Amino acid sequence: MKIRRARSSTPPDINFIPLIDVLLVIVIFLVCTTTYVRQSQLKVELPGTQAAQAAQNTEKPLVVKVGADGNYALDGELINSEAVLKTRLEGLLRRMAKPADGRVVIEADATATHQSVVTVMDVLASVGVAKVSIATASTNVRSR
Template sequence: MNFRKGRNREEPEINFVPLIDVLLVILIFLMATTTYSKFAELKITLPTADAEKTAENQPKPINVAISANGQYSVNGNAATFSTADDFALLLRRAAGETQDPMVIVNADAQSAHQSVVNVMEAARLAGYGKLTFATQTNAK
């Protein structure tokens, strides 16, 4: 039975303009709030450990100790310096004939960050690229 004689049924119309507007707003929101990862400007190579290497092949390291109050010691001898260049000279003397020795920093946990940075700067000025930090494990 057709009760609607004379009336033509109109097909529903889908309007895509509001859909496009909503999608553009979402796209703009995502573009504005996305954080892009920024790669570090310093390229560092992390050290690896190989248990098969022997200590005989390694050159004599330079042990730099830093106390909690900022006193320095190079290979067990107290070191005093005024500039990073002076400290680099001390490191060169401690290295002797070794071309590129390993500099081991033994810093007290309470020592100032600047003290460690001083050692790193002096090693850079001396031309030593191998630098490591000694740590100890917590005894349980």
């Protein structure tokens, strides 16, 4: 005797509710265990409006220009060697009211070598200048 199973005409269903429950538990676990601490290596205090106004009222910075040929100019005076540049910088920094606050701007020609700019930076570091800026020209770049 053959026993036949009754065949169901409806296809089997996939129940998504347990899957959704498991995913919600995982999301809740991740939210609870994640730390929202901002880790920072440097503590930076941004200047307020008073500090910004005080920075604008400071004296004019020294300007060191680096030519394409490797020559230097300090406040418009042509200088041929690093030794002369160092002695002139030392003299100018001694005459400044606040030598520790002496700022220097390096204006280098676009075709000047990197070595000549680095040499100027080394000379500035050797005379004790801590604030060095490098001037750049703004260009309007259009994307196509």
